[in-house]
Amino acid sequence: MKLPFETEGVDKIGRSRFAVILIRPDSHENIGLVARAMKNTGFADLRLVGIDGLEPEAWRTAVHAEDILDNARFYPDLAAATKSLHLVFASTARVRKKFAILTFPEALETMLRFPLDTRIGLLFGKERTGLTGEELGSANFIYSIPQAVRQPSYNLASAVLLSLFGLFGRSAEGAFPREEPPLLRRDQDDCVRVILMKLEKTGFIHATNRTHITRKVQDIFGRIALTDKDRKLLMAIFNKSVERVYRPCLPGNQEKD
Amino acid sequence: MKLPFETEGVDKIGRSRFAVILIRPDSHENIGLVARAMKNTGFADLRLVGIDGLEPEAWRTAVHAEDILDNARFYPDLAAATKSLHLVFASTARVRKKFAILTFPEALETMLRFPLDTRIGLLFGKERTGLTGEELGSANFIYSIPQAVRQPSYNLASAVLLSLFGLFGRSAEGAFPREEPPLLRRDQDDCVRVILMKLEKTGFIHATNRTHITRKVQDIFGRIALTDKDRKLLMAIFNKSVERVYRPCLPGNQEKD
Numbered sequence: 197m198k199l200p201f202e203t204e205g206v207d208k209i210g211r212s213r214f215a216v217i218l219i220r221p222d223s224h225e226n227i228g229l230v231a232r233a234m235k236n237t238g239f240a241d242l243r244l245v246g247i248d249g250l251e252p253e254a255w256r257t258a259v260h261a262e263d264i265l266d267n268a269r270f271y272p273d274l275a276a277a278t279k280s281l282h283l284v285f286a287s288t289a290r291v292r293k294k295f296a297i298l299t300f301p302e303a304l305e306t307m308l309r310f311p312l313d314t315r316i317g318l319l320f321g322k323e324r325t326g327l328t329g330e331e332l333g334s335a336n337f338i339y340s341i342p343q344a345v346r347q348p349s350y351n352l353a354s355a356v357l358l359s360l361f362g363l364f365g366r367s368a369e370g371a372f373p374r375e376e377p378p379l380l381r382r383d384q385d386d387c388v389r390v391i392l393m394k395l396e397k398t399g400f401i402h403a404t405n406r407t408h409i410t411r412k413v414q415d416i417f418g419r420i421a422l423t424d425k426d427r428k429l430l431m432a433i434f435n436k437s438v439e440r441v442y443r444p445c446l447p448g449n450q451e452k453d
Numbered sequence: 454m455k456l457p458f459e460t461e462g463v464d465k466i467g468r469s470r471f472a473v474i475l476i477r478p479d480s481h482e483n484i485g486l487v488a489r490a491m492k493n494t495g496f497a498d499l500r501l502v503g504i505d506g507l508e509p510e511a512w513r514t515a516v517h518a519e520d521i522l523d524n525a526r527f528y529p530d531l532a533a534a535t536k537s538l539h540l541v542f543a544s545t546a547r548v549r550k551k552f553a554i555l556t557f558p559e560a561l562e563t564m565l566r567f568p569l570d571t572r573i574g575l576l577f578g579k580e581r582t583g584l585t586g587e588e589l590g591s592a593n594f595i596y597s598i599p600q601a602v603r604q605p606s607y608n609l610a611s612a613v614l615l616s617l618f619g620l621f622g623r624s625a626e627g628a629f630p631r632e633e634p635p636l637l638r639r640d641q642d643d644c645v646r647v648i649l650m651k652l653e654k655t656g657f658i659h660a661t662n663r664t665h666i667t668r669k670v671q672d673i674f675g676r677i678a679l680t681d682k683d684r685k686l687l688m689a690i691f692n693k694s695v696e697r698v699y700r701p702c703l704p705g706n707q708e709k710d
Contacts, residue, residue, distance in 0.1 A: 211601075225482075232608055238601025260605035344468075344495025344621060348517035351489055357611050358618055364601060 209308060209367045211238045215317045216356055217277050217284075219331060220246035222323050228257030228265070229353030235261035237357070237364040242268040243277045243317070274334055278317050279382040283310065283421055286319040286327055286335035287359060289349030294329065294411050295338050296419060303339030304362045308371035310421070314378060318359055323352050333414040334385065336378075336421050378421040387427050388417045394434040465627030466565060466620060468495045472574045473613055474534050474541075476588060477503035479580050485514030485522070486610030492518035494614070494621040499525040500534045500574070531591055535574050536639040540567065540678055543576040543584055543592035544616060546606035551586065551668045552595050553676060560596030561619045565628035567678070571635060575616055580609050590671040591642065593635075593678050635678040644684050645674045651691040 216234060221227055227250065231242060242264050250265055258265050271277035278284050285303060298306060307316055319335055321327035326349075332338055341350060341358050350358065378384065392413055395401045401409050420426060473491060478484055484507065488499060499521050507522055515522050528534035535541050542560060555563060564573055576592055578584035583606075589595055598607060598615050607615065635641065649670055652658045658666050677683060 207601075229608060229611075232605055233611060235602060235605060236600045236607050236611070257608075259608075342621070343493045344464075345492060348489055348492060350493050351486060351514075351516075354486075354490060354493070354611070354614055357614065361615055364599070 206368050207238060208369065209363060209371045210312045211363070211367060212240060213313065213315045214239055214360075214363065215241040215243050215277075215281060215315070216360070217243045217245060217274070217317045217319045218352070218356075219274060219319065219327065220322050221320075221352060223352070224251040224254040225257050226323065226352045228254040228259075228261075229351075230356045231258040231261040231264035231268075233353055233357035233360055234264050237360040238367070239360050239364075240264060240267065243271060244268055245271045245274055245277050274319075274331060275382075275385070278319075278334070279380065281315045281317040281381045282378045283307075283314060283337070284317045284319055284335040284381060285337045285339060286321075286332050287355050288321075288326055288332065288338055288340055289343070289355075290326055292329070292332060292338065294408075295332055295415050298337055298339040300339060300341050300358075300362065303337060304366065306337060307363065308366060309373060310375045311373045311377045312371060314373075317381075318356070320352060320355055329411060333411050333418070336381075336384070336418045375421070376423040376425065378423055379427060383427070384418070384422045387422055387430065388414055391417060391430060391434055463625050464495060466624045467569045467628075468620070468624060469497060470570065470572045471496055471617075471620065472498040472500050472534075472538060472572070473617070474500045474502060474531070474574050474576045475609070475613075476531060476576065476584065477579050478577075478609060480609070481508040481511040482514050483580065483609045485511040485516075485518075487613045488515040488518040488521035488525075490610055490614035490617055491521050494617040495624070496617055496621075497521060497524065500528060501525055502528045502531055502534050531576075531588055532639075532642070535576075535591070536637065538572045538574045538638045539635045540564075540571060540594070541574045541576055541592040541638055542594045542596060543578075543589050544612050545578075545583055545589065545595055545597055546600070546612070547583055549586070549589060549595065551665075552589055552672050555594055555596040557596060557598050557615075557619065560594060561623065563594060564620065565623060566630060567632045568630045568634045569628060571630075574638070575613070577609060577612055586668060590668050590675070593638075593641070593675045632678070633680040633682065635680055636684060640684070641675070641679045644679055644687065645671055648674060648687060648691055 216230060216239060218227065218230065227244070234240065234242060248270060250268070254265060255262065285307060288297065319327065319331070321331060341355055343350065379387070392401065392410060395409070395413070473487060473496060475484065475487065484501070491497065491499060505527060507525070511522060512519065542564060545554065576584065576588070578588060598612055600607065636644070649658065649667060652666070652670070
C-alpha cells in the first residue's frame with residue numbers, strides 16, 4: 197500500500213545530477229547518517245575528499261543506505277572531486293566577510309535556475325571548523341541554513357539533510373531553468389586562473405595583496421557560474437587590459453592569449 | 454557580526470508552546486541529536502516517555518544543547534506527557550489504514566491555524582517500530598514526512614529536525630490563526646471516552662467490533678481538535694441518542710448524562 201502523496205519515482209529536478217561532497221569529515225557516524233539522508237531524499241552520488249575508506253561506524257548509521265556507501269568515491273583533493281561538475285554550492289554556518297552568502301531559499305532557487313543537465317556539487321566542510329577560505333573560494337555559491345541560535349551549528353548530517361530535503365521538496369514541482377549552461381567547474385577554474393595571471397601581468401596583483409585579491413576575484417567570478425560566452429568575453433576584456441598596460445612599456449610584447 | 458538574514462530572536466509562531474515528545478527511544482545518541490536539532494531551530498520543551506534518565510551518549514551528541522537535556526521531563530506514559538497540551542501531532546513513516554494522514558505541508562499549516570496560545574505536542578515513536586496504533590489513536594493529527602524510497606525511513610532525529618525546521622522556516626512569516634482554541638488534550642480524551650461509553654450503551658459498540666470502532670472514533674474525533682463548543686454539541690447529540698435507544702426498552706432508565 198502506498199501513501200497517497202508518496203513521491204517515490206517523481207523527480208522533476210534530476211536528482212542524479214547532484215553530488216554531495218564531504219571534505220575530511222571527522223565522524224564516520226556522520227558519513228553514514230549523510231548516506232541515509234541521501235537515500236531518504238533520493239540522491240545517490242557521495243564524494244569523500246581527504247579520507248581513504250570507511251570505518252564500521254559509517255556502516256552502522258547508514259541503515260538501509262549501504263548502497264550509497266558502496267558507491268561512494270574517494271578523492272585526494274577538492275579539485276579532483278569537482279572537476280567534472282558544473283557548479284559547486286558550499287554550505288557555511290559562519291559569517292565569511294570575504295564572500296557573498298545566499299540565503300537558503302535563494303540557494304535552492306539558484307540551483308534549479310540552471311538547465312537540467314547542469315551537474316551540481318553540494319560541499320560540506322569538517323564538523324567543527326567548516327570549510328576553509330580556500331575551499332569556499334573554489335565554490336560558485338555559498339549559502340547558509342537559517343538557525344535560531346549562533347551555537348551549535350547544525351550537525352554535518354543535518355545540514356546535508358536540510359539541503360537535500362529542500363531540493364527534494366521542490367522535485368515534485370519541477371524546475372524551470374532560466375540560465376545558460378555553465379562551463380565545467382574545471383574550465384571555470386582555468387578561466388579564473390587566466391584572469392589572475394593577467395592581473396599579475398598588469399601589476400594589479402602583487403606580493404602584498406595576492407591572497408586578498410585572489411579570493412575576491414574567485415568570489416566574484418565564481419558567483420557568475422561562467423558560461424562559454426562569459427569566458428570568451430572575459431578573455432577578450434583581460435587580453436585587452438594586458439595589451440594596454442604592456443604596450444607602452446613593452447611594444448614588442450608577444451602576449452596575445 | 455551577524456548574518457543579514459539571521460533569524461535569531463524572530464519568533465512569530467510562539468515556539469515555546471511546542472513540545473517534542475519521544476516515546477521510548479532506543480538510542481540515546483538520537484536523544485542528543487534531537488536536543489541539538491531543537492536548539493538549532495529554537496525549540497526547548499523536550500518530553501521523554503517510558504525512560505527514566507539519560508545515558509552518556511545523549512550528552513555526547515547534544516553538542517551545545519545540554520540545556521535542552523537538563524530541562525527534559527520524564528513521563529511514565531503518553532497521557533501524562535500530553536495532558537497539559539491542547540493538540541498532539543504524531544509523525545509516522547508507515548501507512549496506517551485506520552487513520553487519516555496529513556501531508557507534511559498540511560500538518561505544518563494545521564499546527565499554525567490554531568490560536569497562538571495553543572500548546573502543541575509533536576509525537577515521535579521508537580526508531581524501528583514507530584508509534585503503535587494506540588499511540589496514534591491518542592493524537593489529534595497524524596502526518597508523514599515525504600521520502601523518496603520506502604526504506605529506510607528517516608532517522609528519528611532527522612524526522613524531528615525536518616518537522617521543527619518546517620515550523621522554524623515559517624516563524625519569520627508569522628502565523629495567522631483561523632480556528633477556535635481546542636480543549637486541553639486531557640479534556641478531549643475525556644470527551645471521546647464519554648462518546649465511546651455512550652456508543653457501548655446504545656449497543657453500537659460490542660465485544661467483536663470494540664477495537665476497530667474505538668480507533669475509528671478516536672481518529673474522527675481526534676481530528677476535530679475539539680473545542681468547548683464542540684464538546685457541548687457532541688454531549689447533547691450523544692445524550693439524545695442514548696435516550697432514544699433506551700427509552701423504548703427501558704422506560705424507567707435514569708441514565709441522562
